[in-house]
Amino acid sequence: MNALKNILRSKWVLVSALVITALLLSWQAASLTSSGCHAKLFLVGSSVCHQIPSHSFITDGLQFPVCARCTGLYLGAFIGLTAGFSYGRRKGIPNRYLIGLLATLFLLWSGDGLNSFISDFLGRPFLYSTTNMTRLITGYGMGLVMAAALVTLFNNTAWDSAYERPVLESGWQVLAYAGLSALSSLLVLLPVKLLLQIGSVIAVATILVIISLLYAIFWMIILKKENSFSKISDLTVIFLLGFCTAMLQILFFVNLRSFIF
Numbered sequence: 001m002n003a004l005k006n007i008l009r010s011k012w013v014l015v016s017a018l019v020i021t022a023l024l025l026s027w028q029a030a031s032l033t034s035s036g037c038h039a040k041l042f043l044v045g046s047s048v049c050h051q052i053p054s055h056s057f058i059t060d061g062l063q064f065p066v067c068a069r070c071t072g073l074y075l076g077a078f079i080g081l082t083a084g085f086s087y088g089r090r091k092g093i094p095n096r097y098l099i100g101l102l103a104t105l106f107l108l109w110s111g112d113g114l115n116s117f118i119s120d121f122l123g124r125p126f127l128y129s130t131t132n133m134t135r136l137i138t139g140y141g142m143g144l145v146m147a148a149a150l151v152t153l154f155n156n157t158a159w160d161s162a163y164e165r166p167v168l169e170s171g172w173q174v175l176a177y178a179g180l181s182a183l184s185s186l187l188v189l190l191p192v193k194l195l196l197q198i199g200s201v202i203a204v205a206t207i208l209v210i211i212s213l214l215y216a217i218f219w220m221i222i223l224k225k226e227n228s229f230s231k232i233s234d235l236t237v238i239f240l241l242g243f244c245t246a247m248l249q250i251l252f253f254v255n256l257r258s259f260i261f
Contacts, residue, residue, distance in 0.1 A: 011237065018237065018240035018244060019240065021244050022243050022244050022247065025244060025247035025251065029043065029044070029247060029250060029251055029254070038065075038197060038200060041065045041200045041204045042065045043254060044065065044204045044207060044208070044254075045065030045066040045204060046065075046253075046254055046257055047207075047249070047250040047253040047254050047257070048070065048207055048253075049065075049066040049067050049070045050067060051063070051067060052067060055067040055116070055132065055135065056068055056071075056132070057071060057132065057188040057189075057196070059188075059195075059196045060191070062193055062196055062197070064188055064196060064200060064203070065200050065203060065204055066207075067135065068133075068135035068139065068188075069112070069135035069136070069138065069139040071199070071203060072135065072136040072141075072142070072181070073109075073139040073142045073146065074143065074203040074206040074207055074210075075140070075143065075184045075185070075187070075203055075206070076139065076140040076142070076146075076147070076177070076181050077143040077146050077147045077206050077210060078143075078184075078202050078203070078205075078206040079177060079184065080143055080146070080151075080177065081147045081150065081151060081206070081209065081210075083147075083173070083176075084147055084148065084150075084151035087165075087167060089155050089161070090151070090152070090155060090162065090164075090165045090166060090167045091152055091156045091159075091163065092152075092163070092164045092165050092166035093166055094148070094167075095169070098168050098174075102144070102145045102148060102168075105142060105144060105145050106141075106142060108138045108141055109142035109145075112134055112138040113135075113138075115127050115128065115130050116130035116135065136185060136188070140178075140181040144174070146210070148168045150213060150214070151167045152166070152167055154216070154217060155167075157217050157220050157226050158217075158226075158227070158235065158238075159227065159230070160227050160228055160229060161230070184199070184202075187202075208243070208246060211246035211249060212239065212242040212243045212245075214242075215242035215243075215245040216238045216239055216241065216242030217242075218242075218245070219238055219241045219242060219245070225238070
């Protein structure tokens with residue numbers, strides 16, 4: 001009994017230390033700008049996106065924290081992650097048709113990005129004129145790819161038991177995702193400043209969640225804890241490690257960007 005109490009006590013000491021670390025890192029990131037909430041969201045966005053104004057949505061002089069392509073990606077990933085994790089612990093691989101769809105969406109996203117890059121370099125359209133709408137649409141496609149891959153990877157790595165059913169298993173799910181994506185796009189397409197601010201919070205929160213989940217998977221592998229968790233509360237330390245590492249990465253890239261530019 002005493003040994004068990006010592007284990008529990010040491011776990012909560014570790015949790016407390018990680019919570020304090022997470023708060024300090026968050027405070028450090030917030031202190032990099034003395035401006036309002038949107039400036040802090042913009043700062044986090046700068047760690048993952050170029051934020052070129054001409055490639056971004058702007059409403060009443062307020063620029064979205066990430067470019068149009070990343071806007072679709074992170075708003076779409078928010079929809080996909082929310083749905084994916086709500087299905088339970090699914091770890092199966094989608095059928096070949098859905099794999100083909102995901103591969104196509106990835107190629108459209110990367111192809112549109114490459115066309116945009118070459119066009120900017122040449123100062124004229126390369127294959128076609130890339131617009132913020134094409135960036136947004138292909139970004140949403142990549143959001144579905146990222147969400148399906150990340151939920152599947154996490155469920156395969158974390159749980160001691162998971163279902164063999166795939167996260168993405170029917171065309172109806174894809175159609176529902178497309179519909180919800182179209183609705184969420186109104187956050188940036190409608191000229192309403194409040195909607196853009198709401199979308200900004202969702203996108204930046206999704207950035208933090210994605211990076212934190214990736215690092216949580218990393219820590220499970222490094223600590224040799226794969227497939228050893230049975231409930232969410234067991235993952236407290238792993239999640240905190242993931243978030244702290246994500247904040248370190250964000251701070252590193254924000255400072256690197258300010259040093260270079």
